[in-house]
Amino acid sequence: MLLIYTQKITPRIVYIFKHVCTNVLGISIKFTTKIEEFIAHEGMKLSYGKQALGNELFVQKVDLLLEQGLSEVEIKVQPWGDNYCFFPVSENSALPFDIFAASFFLLSRYEEYLPHVKDDLGRFPASESVGFQEGFLKTPVVDIWAYKFKEILMERFPEISLTNREFHTRAVIAVEHVFNFQNKGFLRSLAGMHLDIIKLQFNKVLDRIQVLMRVKKDPINIFEDLIAFIKEYKVPLLFMFQLSDFSIYDRNINYNRNPYRSIIKYVGDYAEVGLMPGYFALEDFKTLRKEKLRMENTVHTPLDSVINVKYNLNIPEFYNFLSELEIPQDYSMGYPETAGFRAGTCSPFLFYDINTESTLALKIHPYVFNSNIVEHTDFGQLTSDIGKMLSEVKKVGGSFKAIFKNQDFSEYSNYQAYYALLKQIYEIR
Template sequence: MSYTKQALGNEFFVKSNDLLFEQGLNDIEINIMDWGGHSKCFFFNGDKSAIPFDIFAASFYLLSRYEEYLPHVKDEFGRFTASESIAYKHKFLHQPVVDIWAYKFKEALQKQFPDFEFPTKTYSIKPIIDVPNPYRYKLSGIMRTIGGTLKDVFRFKFKSLYTRFMVLMHFSHDPYDTFKYVINKQKQSKFRFSFFFLLGEYSTYDKGANVNNKSFISLIKHVGDYSNVGLKISYFAIDDADVLKKEKTKIEDIINKPLRASRQSFSKLNLPETYRNLIELNIKEDYTMGGYVNEIGFRAGSCTPFLFYDLDYEIQTPLKICPYHVMDFALLKHKSLLDKKRVLNNIINEVKQVNGQFVSVFHNYTLSYSDRWSGFKDLFNIILESGNNEN
């Protein structure tokens, strides 16, 4: 096999694009074409190549998030948005194109090397429970409780006022407290869930529980008896390594073992700085990359975990990126429960076709009895059943 500009003979030849031989970043022209009627591709390289495009350069472009290093318009939280991506613009965000390409590449290789054996993959799921605040009314402290009560009164939110009273008087269940339900689901599943708890200080962006509250600490320990526990990095810790280090130390003291995985608040990433901070603190996995908060799909073009490549330093790092493919908020744009189920099943099927890992992000309050999240327990069960039904 050769990967050059010109074939050397009759070998398996893939004509190369310049991308993987360059240093630094350039504003690259991307021309999209169809491949086999099922997926899109780019970096076309002509008919003489065994593959009609540079599969290595195209995969690298998507997985490294090359386009996120280039100038782009950010949203109000400083995030790279779906509408800025080539996958969204050219309508292939809904497909794990890198995995699709890999399977087609495998088929082409097998034709020329029929005796070559490839490792097999199987479909799996990785349910993520994001916990920015474990409770709606409990553990808020006196000042926040008084402030919340006054807001309910002045805004005529009497239903919320009544629920707050019933919860605080222990006559009713806190609507955000869905942990017993999720843990029962964990017990029935062969796949391990991951919970990400926010331990940052109270701020404009983060309004979690008091990190020193004994009940909150007991909850984290209890969840850790059944599922993986990771850190939901606070908004200000994303750009402040010292704050991040304090939050990491706090959760390690609670779970009594080294922190392995993280997620960023608001799914915000500043590449490459965000990931460099994680690597510096020896965090092994991150679950922030994936789809987008308001769009379902494959941000990096893949449903297979991969190692982060730092484009500025030109080095592969030990940080494993575990992309998610659907967040609960992205399903809200679909009005009916039937439409939500259809969209969810479609994205699950895309992952199943390439034997990938389906990663979903649901918040603890998503599984509450709130009108806004009506039917989301059914959607969560669809994900769990998709994994449990696999042999």
């Protein structure tokens, strides 16, 4: 056990020390504000304050973890070995920066609460993040900092016993549309065919007719192929289905159609399934609850996971909705337009709500890569970047998560490239 002395124990301090020490490094911790107890302790101990008490292991703090609410934060990024850090402190500290305040700033998404320029969909863009602006977006700095802190602990306390985490990968298939042509109804099919003709997409006109005549399978109904991939390579895939009402934003077929429900049940026999909330569910609690119940009534198990990869993440309101509905896992933390580590980490973490200064019972699984970027990125450069990020995640025993769409593996896409990326992520030779 590591005893930590601090003059004041705040929710922020408890949250971030538990994440870095316990969640990432596997060290049990205890806090004290009593100097006498700290001095008398004969085991591992660390002080976190403005100055050391004696010759103990000391990490100097900045004020961020003592504050409440938001304030203007000055970020001065500086090199630290082969990496970067910010919130610098004096040479008396075991680390040249406040690792706990810097980690909290990234994990809490503090910068997303502050004024920023939004993109066309009202989202926080990667270009507004300190990670992008300072060149460390593609590095899991929080985990790297934690592992360097681990080295300091092992040097100072040789008796410490730490277990290494196991690296793993997981791909998520976001299913906004189960069918391209099938079960769309006469008027939608007629309008779609008219649009295809205007765009001179005669191959789609022919495909639509063949699908409607049931002589061809719907092109984006590729779930049997992905299940075959699971069986062949023994890898986990997580499928997220949308069950929202039809609207200008969400244009899937009726969630209650038997072919739709049959596909969800079929996939659920071989893989974990979750919910991709519709546009209105992200900002309306009742709508989200309705969609949650639809999924649970379809698969007959409690909903465990959700993802939002298209619209504004709406921090912290959306995460509070998930917590209230007792949905334990979220896979939305990443940038749809850029590969990288949005929260600076490749480790699952509990979400901290700065508005209420409390830790939610919601585990965030950050993703590194979204297939949206494939069409706008040189494929060779992309595979190189993914290889480098996989290597970084491996070094710290983290989790590499990637987002794909079912359309990526259809005949209307360069499916061979997407399967190649899927194999690269799972390290399938």
